[in-house]
Amino acid sequence: MEKSEGGHFPTKKAESEPARVQVETDNPAKKLARQLDFTGGVPGQALTVSLPEHANQIIQPEVIKSSQLTVSMKSTQLIRPQPQLQQHILLMPMQQAPVLPPLPLIRPLSRQSSSEAKDGTPKKPKQCNCKHSRCLKLYCECFASGIFCDGCNCANCHNNVENEASRREAVEATLERNPNAFRPKIASSPHGTREKREEAGDGLVLPKHNKGCHCKKSGCLKKYCECFQANILCSENCKCMDCKNFEKSEERQALFHGDHANNMAYLQQAANAAITDAIGSSGYGSPPVNKNRKPQELFSGSMIKDPVHTLGQFQQENQIKASVPPSLLSSIPGPRVSNAAALGPPKVTYRSLLADIIQNHDIKELCSVLIVYAQEAAKMLSDEKDASLKQAKHHRKASYPSSGVEKVMPDDCSTGIQAESIRVDESRLDGADVSAERPISPGTLALMCDEQDTIFTAAAAPPNDLTSLSNNKSFQLPHGQGMTEIYPELERIVLAQTRDCLKKLITLGEIKGKKCSSMVRDTDSGRQNNVSSNGVANTVPPPPSPPPPPQQKVDSGTTAANNACPKVHPPDGNRDVKEKI
DNA sequence: GAGTTTGAAACT
DNA sequence: CAGTTTCAAACTC
Numbered sequence: 001m002e003k004s005e006g007g008h009f010p011t012k013k014a015e016s017e018p019a020r021v022q023v024e025t026d027n028p029a030k031k032l033a034r035q036l037d038f039t040g041g042v043p044g045q046a047l048t049v050s051l052p053e054h055a056n057q058i059i060q061p062e063v064i065k066s067s068q069l070t071v072s073m074k075s076t077q078l079i080r081p082q083p084q085l086q087q088h089i090l091l092m093p094m095q096q097a098p099v100l101p102p103l104p105l106i107r108p109l110s111r112q113s114s115s116e117a118k119d120g121t122p123k124k125p126k127q128c129n130c131k132h133s134r135c136l137k138l139y140c141e142c143f144a145s146g147i148f149c150d151g152c153n154c155a156n157c158h159n160n161v162e163n164e165a166s167r168r169e170a171v172e173a174t175l176e177r178n179p180n181a182f183r184p185k186i187a188s189s190p191h192g193t194r195e196k197r198e199e200a201g202d203g204l205v206l207p208k209h210n211k212g213c214h215c216k217k218s219g220c221l222k223k224y225c226e227c228f229q230a231n232i233l234c235s236e237n238c239k240c241m242d243c244k245n246f247e248k249s250e251e252r253q254a255l256f257h258g259d260h261a262n263n264m265a266y267l268q269q270a271a272n273a274a275i276t277d278a279i280g281s282s283g284y285g286s287p288p289v290n291k292n293r294k295p296q297e298l299f300s301g302s303m304i305k306d307p308v309h310t311l312g313q314f315q316q317e318n319q320i321k322a323s324v325p326p327s328l329l330s331s332i333p334g335p336r337v338s339n340a341a342a343l344g345p346p347k348v349t350y351r352s353l354l355a356d357i358i359q360n361h362d363i364k365e366l367c368s369v370l371i372v373y374a375q376e377a378a379k380m381l382s383d384e385k386d387a388s389l390k391q392a393k394h395h396r397k398a399s400y401p402s403s404g405v406e407k408v409m410p411d412d413c414s415t416g417i418q419a420e421s422i423r424v425d426e427s428r429l430d431g432a433d434v435s436a437e438r439p440i441s442p443g444t445l446a447l448m449c450d451e452q453d454t455i456f457t458a459a460a461a462p463p464n465d466l467t468s469l470s471n472n473k474s475f476q477l478p479h480g481q482g483m484t485e486i487y488p489e490l491e492r493i494v495l496a497q498t499r500d501c502l503k504k505l506i507t508l509g510e511i512k513g514k515k516c517s518s519m520v521r522d523t524d525s526g527r528q529n530n531v532s533s534n535g536v537a538n539t540v541p542p543p544p545s546p547p548p549p550p551q552q553k554v555d556s557g558t559t560a561a562n563n564a565c566p567k568v569h570p571p572d573g574n575r576d577v578k579e580k581i
Numbered sequence: 582g583a584g585t586t587t588g589a590a591a592c593t
Numbered sequence: 594c595a596g597t598t599t600c601a602a603a604c605t606c
Contacts, residue, residue: 132600138590139600177591215588223603224587 127152135159136170138181143170146182185210186230212237220245221255370494381489 128149130140135157138144142152142159149159158166174181186207209227212235218224220234220243227234227245234245244251 126602128601130601133590137600139602141602144590174590181590211589213588218587218603222587224589226589229603 128154130154130157134166134170136167138174144182180210183210185226186232206235207232208235209237213240214238215240215243217242219243219251221249221251370498 126141128135128140128142129152131154133139133143135143135149135152135154136159140149140154140159142149142154148161149157157163158170160167171182187210207230209230209232213220213225213227215225215238218228220228220238220240223229225234225240225245227238227240233247234240234243246252
């Protein structure tokens with residue numbers, strides 16, 4: 001664009017804004033890499049973003065690692081593949097949290113594409129090169145992504161912890177201009193209204209740019225185009241001219257045709273997406289329905305050979321999957337695949353690596369198992385405690401028949417349960433009251449919302465259904481003991497089982513992923529087409545399964561839940577569990 | 582690496 | 594809201 005003819009430089013104004021207070025020593029490499037929030041807390045304090053533990057676990061692999069959940073980094077990377085994570089995510093104040101999602105993973109701009117090495121290995125996110133915006137405007141990708149500049153090449157950067165004040169102002173100003181400024185540009189919300197999702201009927205739902213692009217000269221086939229950059233097709237939201245970024249565009253297909261180079265990279269991305277999808281995308285997922293896509297756009301694949309395409313497709317499919325109502329973990333095998341197939345010639349229809357591993361009823365079963373565990377463990381613990389209480393009482397009576405000290409708190413250490421850990425607010429049983437104790441992060445809220453999903457309610461309502469535990473406050477233990485006292489231990493047990501379950505799941509996913517990888521390697525040299533729904537040869541019959549997963553490797557408690565969980569629907573997992581207990 | 586092109590963001 | 598300017602990334606050489 002031509003520079004302005006007038007001598008009016010808004011920048012000047014901008015430069016003279018509050019933040020001029022401090023001219024940065026802009027050694028980018030030395031910029032602090034920290035997390036902080038926008039709350040304007042003391043910068044130093046901003047280091048400790050107080051997320052609920054759960055949220056932390058979700059966000060930060062190292063937290064998982066250091067916790068009981070000794071899930072390998074590898075697997076956690078699979079869960080959260082997006083490179084932005086490696087940079088420092090800024091959190092908005094709670095009031096603003098909905099505006100700037102904790103994990104702006106969807107933001108598609110260059111970061112997504114440029115932050116990956118050619119082999120698909122996520123590398124350090126792109127560093128901005130801002131010169132005039134102080135990295136406090138949306139021009140700056142870091143700022144726009146809600147992350148601090150870290151090791152960028154920017155000049156006079158204020159997008160760092162030292163300039164928290166000006167930064168906050170900038171955020172506010174930006175939000176004032178556009179309350180959605182920090183939201184993902186690509187429409188996607190795991191909690192997008194189901195109605196909307198269903199609006200599409202059985203039609204496919206594709207992600208689209210919320211605002212749409214306005215390209216004029218690039219044909220939407222260059223990275224100037226935000227849609228293209230995000231690997232999505234232009235939609236009716238776009239106001240672009242001469243758009244070639246639609247499904248059947250010859251130019252587009254020509255652009256992508258025949259590039260196998262990054263197959264593995266995209267396969268990996270697919271795996272990541274799959275795992276994320278299977279485990280439950282809390283930060284991103286289903287896009288709003290796209291009812292009236294521009295011409296073509298019904299996703300017909302023909303993208304087999306092009307990685308870029310495939311990535312787009314992966315993303316799209318991933319999101320589509322997320323939008324398919326009740327099957328939270330479903331890999332959507334049959335109907336969808338066939339549906340997709342009906343749309344055209346053999347296509348790449350990405351299928352979760354966990355397909356065939358996790359089935360809906362498995363989830364239900366898992367829920368049942370957890371319930372059973374919970375109940376049994378509660379009983380067990382309460383009995384145990386009761387017994388020891390009696391014993392202690394008896395002992396004390398014997399020792400101090402008439403002592404006033406005999407008033408023993410129920411939290412007696414002799415129970416083996418730490419008194420402190422027992423002091424759990426009763427209200428916690430009621431989930432909703434947890435917030436009274438500490439703020440709930442958007443992520444946690446999202447998770448809580450998820451729990452209202454059908455999978456947890458209607459669909460999964462076995463005899464010992466979740467609701468009976470979670471909603472039934474009257475779930476009482478023998479001898480009038482409330483859950484309160486047992487809860488921590490109970491929780492520990494249940495979580496341990498869940499962890500083991502997930503470990504196995506991860507292992508199975510990895511094994512399957514490896515299998516796919518090797519198959520792709522094999523087929524990539526020999527064949528050109530026919531990639532099946534699992535990312536493997538379509539017409540070629542699936543190769544013999546690799547040796548059964550070395551499940552022993554998965555350090556697990558070897559519990560019934562383990563056995564029942566990831567395996568393909570064991571006949572009667574619940575009974576096994578009960579028996580084991 | 583410098584210069585150009587491009588389109589989003591910011592501004593009027 | 595439309596037009597213009599600013600900006601930084603993408604692209605080209």
